[in-house]
Every structure is written in structure tokens, then in C-alpha cells.
Amino acid sequence: MGLSFSGSQPPVVVLKADDLSFAPDTLLSERWLRFVRFVEERGVRASIGVIGNRLEEADEAALSFVRSLAEGGRFEFWNHGYTHGKE
Numbered sequence: 292m293g294l295s296f297s298g299s300q301p302p303v304v305v306l307k308a309d310d311l312s313f314a315p316d317t318l319l320s321e322r323w324l325r326f327v328r329f330v331e332e333r334g335v336r337a338s339i340g341v342i343g344n345r346l347e348e349a350d351e352a353a354l355s356f357v358r359s360l361a362e363g364g365r366f367e368f369w370n371h372g373y374t375h376g377k378e
């Protein structure tokens with residue numbers, strides 16, 4: 292089984308993920324860095340949900356990195372709520 296499509300154009304692929312998480316030394320957590328690398332290497336686009344209170348805790352370098360991803364046009368970020376779950 293696999294994806295199939297007809298016509299001459301390849302399918303449009305957009306990955307959607309949520310719960311972006313940060314890490315003090317690497318800006319994003321290792322799992323998220325791997326995700327970003329995957330999206331860039333495959334030349335696809337991704338939509339990433341961000342949790343407000345994690346943004347508040349992120350340092351300026353991490354926020355700058357997220358801004359640069361958004362400005363690059365390959366990633367978009369969406370509001371996944373201020374807290375996650377029943378906090």
C-alpha cells in the first residue's frame with residue numbers, strides 16, 4: 292500500500308505537528324530538531340502547534356530561531372492554547 296495520485300503534479304505534502312518544545316542548549320528539543328531537519332531535507336512544509344506558556348519560558352535565542360523558521364516560508368506556527376491539557 293502507498294500513496295497514489297494521478298496527473299503530472301506530485302501531491303502536496305504538509306506535515307502537521309503540535310507541542311513544540313524547547314531546550315536550553317539546543318534551542319529546540321532534540322526530537323524537534325530532527326523534525327525540522329527532516330522537513331528541510333525532504334523539501335516539504337510543516338505546520339507546528341505552539342503552547343503559549345512554553346513560549347513564555349523559552350529564551351530569546353530559541354524564539355529567534357522559531358521566527359527564522361517562520362520567515363523562511365517552510366514552517367508555519369499556530370496557537371495550540373496557552374496551556375496544554377488540564378493545567
Ligand SMILES: [Zn+2]
Nearest residue numbers: 309310371375
Ligand atoms: Zn498537543
